[in-house]
Amino acid sequence: MTELARYRVLDRAPRQWRDRLLRWETILLMVLAAVIVFNTVQSPYFLDVYNLSDTTQNFSEKAIVALGMALLIMVRDIDLSVAAIVALTSLAIGFAAKAGGSPPSLFATGLLVGIVCGAFNGFLVTVFGLPSIVVTIGTLSLYRGIAQVVLGDQAMTAYPSSYTEMAQNFITEQPPLYFAFAMFILLACVFAVVLHFTAWGRVLYAIGNNPVAARFSGIRVNRVRFILFVLTGALSGLAGALLTARIGSTRPNIALGWELEIVTMVVLGGISIAGGAGTIPGVVISVFVLGLTTFGLTLLNVPGIVINVILGVLLIAAIAVPIVIGRAVRAPGPL
Amino acid sequence: MTLLFHRYFREILLALIVTGLVLAVGARAPVFLSIESLNGVLTDTAILAMMALAQMVVILTRGIDLSVAANLALSGMVVALLSEQAPDLPIFATILVATAVGGLLGFANGALVAFVGIPPIVVTLGTLAIYRGLVFVVSGGRWISSDKMAPAFLAFPHKTLLGLSTLVWIAALVAVAMALFLGRTRVGRGLYAVGGNPVAARYCGIDLGLQELLVFTLSGAVSGLCGYLWVARFGIAYTEIALGYELSVIAACVIGGVSIGGGIGTVTGTLLGALFLGVVVNALPVINVSPFWQMAISGAVILAAVVINARAEKRGGKLILPEARRAAAGGLS
Numbered sequence: 001m002t003e004l005a006r007y008r009v010l011d012r013a014p015r016q017w018r019d020r021l022l023r024w025e026t027i028l029l030m031v032l033a034a035v036i037v038f039n040t041v042q043s044p045y046f047l048d049v050y051n052l053s054d055t056t057q058n059f060s061e062k063a064i065v066a067l068g069m070a071l072l073i074m075v076r077d078i079d080l081s082v083a084a085i086v087a088l089t090s091l092a093i094g095f096a097a098k099a100g101g102s103p104p105s106l107f108a109t110g111l112l113v114g115i116v117c118g119a120f121n122g123f124l125v126t127v128f129g130l131p132s133i134v135v136t137i138g139t140l141s142l143y144r145g146i147a148q149v150v151l152g153d154q155a156m157t158a159y160p161s162s163y164t165e166m167a168q169n170f171i172t173e174q175p176p177l178y179f180a181f182a183m184f185i186l187l188a189c190v191f192a193v194v195l196h197f198t199a200w201g202r203v204l205y206a207i208g209n210n211p212v213a214a215r216f217s218g219i220r221v222n223r224v225r226f227i228l229f230v231l232t233g234a235l236s237g238l239a240g241a242l243l244t245a246r247i248g249s250t251r252p253n254i255a256l257g258w259e260l261e262i263v264t265m266v267v268l269g270g271i272s273i274a275g276g277a278g279t280i281p282g283v284v285i286s287v288f289v290l291g292l293t294t295f296g297l298t299l300l301n302v303p304g305i306v307i308n309v310i311l312g313v314l315l316i317a318a319i320a321v322p323i324v325i326g327r328a329v330r331a332p333g334p335l
Numbered sequence: 336m337t338l339l340f341h342r343y344f345r346e347i348l349l350a351l352i353v354t355g356l357v358l359a360v361g362a363r364a365p366v367f368l369s370i371e372s373l374n375g376v377l378t379d380t381a382i383l384a385m386m387a388l389a390q391m392v393v394i395l396t397r398g399i400d401l402s403v404a405a406n407l408a409l410s411g412m413v414v415a416l417l418s419e420q421a422p423d424l425p426i427f428a429t430i431l432v433a434t435a436v437g438g439l440l441g442f443a444n445g446a447l448v449a450f451v452g453i454p455p456i457v458v459t460l461g462t463l464a465i466y467r468g469l470v471f472v473v474s475g476g477r478w479i480s481s482d483k484m485a486p487a488f489l490a491f492p493h494k495t496l497l498g499l500s501t502l503v504w505i506a507a508l509v510a511v512a513m514a515l516f517l518g519r520t521r522v523g524r525g526l527y528a529v530g531g532n533p534v535a536a537r538y539c540g541i542d543l544g545l546q547e548l549l550v551f552t553l554s555g556a557v558s559g560l561c562g563y564l565w566v567a568r569f570g571i572a573y574t575e576i577a578l579g580y581e582l583s584v585i586a587a588c589v590i591g592g593v594s595i596g597g598g599i600g601t602v603t604g605t606l607l608g609a610l611f612l613g614v615v616v617n618a619l620p621v622i623n624v625s626p627f628w629q630m631a632i633s634g635a636v637i638l639a640a641v642v643i644n645a646r647a648e649k650r651g652g653k654l655i656l657p658e659a660r661r662a663a664a665g666g667l668s
Contacts, residue, residue, distance in 0.1 A: 124638065124642075128641075128642055128645060129645060130641050130642065130645050131595045131596060131641075133399075133595055134585075134589050134595045134637070134641050135638065135641060137582055137585055137586060137589070137637060138586075138589075138634050138635075138637035138638040138641065139634065139638065140582065140634065141582070141586070141630050141631065141633050141634030141637060142631055142634030142635055142638065143634070144630055144634075145627075145628070145629070145630030145631025145632070145633070145634050146631050148627040148628075148630055148631065149625070149627050149628055149631050151627075152625065152627050252627075256579075257579070260401075260460055260463065260464075263460060264460060264461075264464075267457050267460070273454045273456055273457055274454065303471065303476070305467065305468045305471040305476075305574060306468055306471065306472060307468075308464040308465075308467065308468045309464060309465050309468030309469060309472070311464060312460075312461040312462065312463070312464030312465035312468065313461070313465060315457070315460065315461040315464075316447060316453065316457075316458065316461040316462070316465075319453050319457060320447065320451045320453060323451055323452060323453070324451065
């Protein structure tokens with residue numbers, strides 16, 4: 001930046017306190033703080049490190065898939081077949097366990113099935129140029145349908161304890177951490193670095209904002225989209241392996257309806273459904289908001305289905321309120 | 336004649352496939368071709384067909400309504416509770432209440448989309464959870480079984496006229512009304528215009544917000560009507576009825592040739608899409624295939640349908656200028 005320059009191009013728009021305050025992550029953090037304060041006041045069992053640790057078991061697997069889903073939604077795609085992939089993965093792991101597979105090979109089986117399913121989704125979307133929402137509604141039925149055909153009304157429950165203990169026991173005592181949660185935190189860090197500090201991450205924003213312009217600037221748009229479908233499939237496979245180990249059984253209705261919960265995590269996390277906006281920290285905070293709200297309400301004996309109502313209201317309100325405020329003060333909203 | 340054939344190519348193809356399927360099943364098990372059996376298929380498909388038509392209207396405008404099944408369950412529960420409290424309520428009033436409750440829930444979706452500007456998929460994802468949870472709240476988690484509902488309330492969907500059940504007649508009525516609305520009214524044509532090109536439609540003076548309110552209210556009203564019919568037909572109302580049904584509804588649309596990108600879709604196609612799924616569901620037990628196959632088959636059919644439809648859409652455009660044709664052929668790689 002020399003004195004001779006006639007004008008300066010800033011890397012980003014100058015930031016004012018109002019922009020920072022209205023940042024989606026800031027709003028989510030305030031919501032999270034409110035949730036924690038509310039629950040701590042309501043129940044003495046909330047701020048207990050073992051209780052909190054146990055509650056991570058309820059959302060870690062979904063949160064892992066949400067990381068991949070966030071990138072897919074970032075590039076204007078969506079994968080509604082993730083929960084069905086979890087079911088199919090669990091089925092394959094069941095067969096692998098029957099054949100006497102070791103825990104690492106069971107996880108490898110899960111990842112492999114996830115990758116194959118994700119690749120099939122990506123193939124249909126990128127090679128045939130089909131809308132991902134329709135394709136993955138189709139593969140949702142297909143994948144879960146296969147699991148139903150094979151399992152019928154049976155369940156697979158013969159899993160070696162060396163495998164189930166991986167997900168059911170703490171991996172460290174101080175702090176008490178479960179494998180799935182540690183995996184989520186690790187992956188979230190990797191995803192955040194890749195998305196926010198590498199050229200490849202910028203590519204995703206470019207595609208999400210304008211796929212045609214991204215294509216013309218030399219980005220292999222369809223290759224990136226294909227990779228993201230494979231990645232989301234692999235994460236679903238990992239989630240399937242973790243879930244199967246945690247509950248120690250495979251049923252045809254395993255992980256039923258997860259796809260909508262995962263999309264909720266991502267959307268509440270500030271990833272624009274129109275593509276090209278949002279951050280990984282936002283998704284991580286949203287995971288905690290949803291997870292801790294559920295946990296706190298469970299402590300208050302609120303039925304699960306009523307918790308869903310509150311989460312639904314939270315999703316709509318969290319997105320509507322900033323838009324309305326943003327409209328009032330003429331600042332950009334999250335979408 | 337050839338012009339008509341080209342215009343309705345997809346519908347004719349789908350009709351042939353459905354007919355072929357019915358005949359193939361009939362060849363394996365002749366009982367499937369009996370009048371009662373085919374009548375049963377129609378009755379079974381009626382609700383799916385109505386829901387699919389309503390969903391089509393939303394998808395035409397580039398929206399999507401994921402809350403339809405939850406809306407169906409909530410409206411159905413409301414009228415079931417009403418029937419428990421007031422058994423003497425005339426059927427006409429019950430239908431009106433169900434449709435009004437559903438329409439109101441749909442209006443709430445539409446208002447959030449139109450006035451706040453939240454994308455339809457996000458709004459209906461939220462209201463899906465809310466409406467489903469409200470079924471539990473209003474019923475206190477109870478199951479309302481047929482012995483608590485009024486006999487007239489239960490009998491209505493099973494009544495027959497000229498050999499067809501009331502369900503089929505109502506579906507036919509909805510289909511005809513929808514065809515007239517979409518094909519013969521200014522507002523109906525406007526839906527296709529918005530789906531085809533929202534910006535151009537806006538410049539033509541079409542009020543997009545008003546239209547969103549309209550399509551979501553319509554979708555909700557039909558879901559509400561189906562809520563009553565569902566509860567009365569199966570004689571039971573509980574929190575989980577029609578759980579996940581929204582995906583079957585969207586599947587029927589997709590098989591029927593409705594483009595998720597908006598602006599493309601016909602009443603005939605959607606009816607045939609619903610009928611296809613209805614035939615598959617009813618045929619499996621007849622030919623001794625485990626019902627567990629149903630989901631896998633419908634998945635494979637959805638994928639086949641989108642691949643075929645995508646090709647048809649590419650062919651069917653009316654690109655006059657050579658530049659436009661080249662641009663369309665290039666596309667994204």
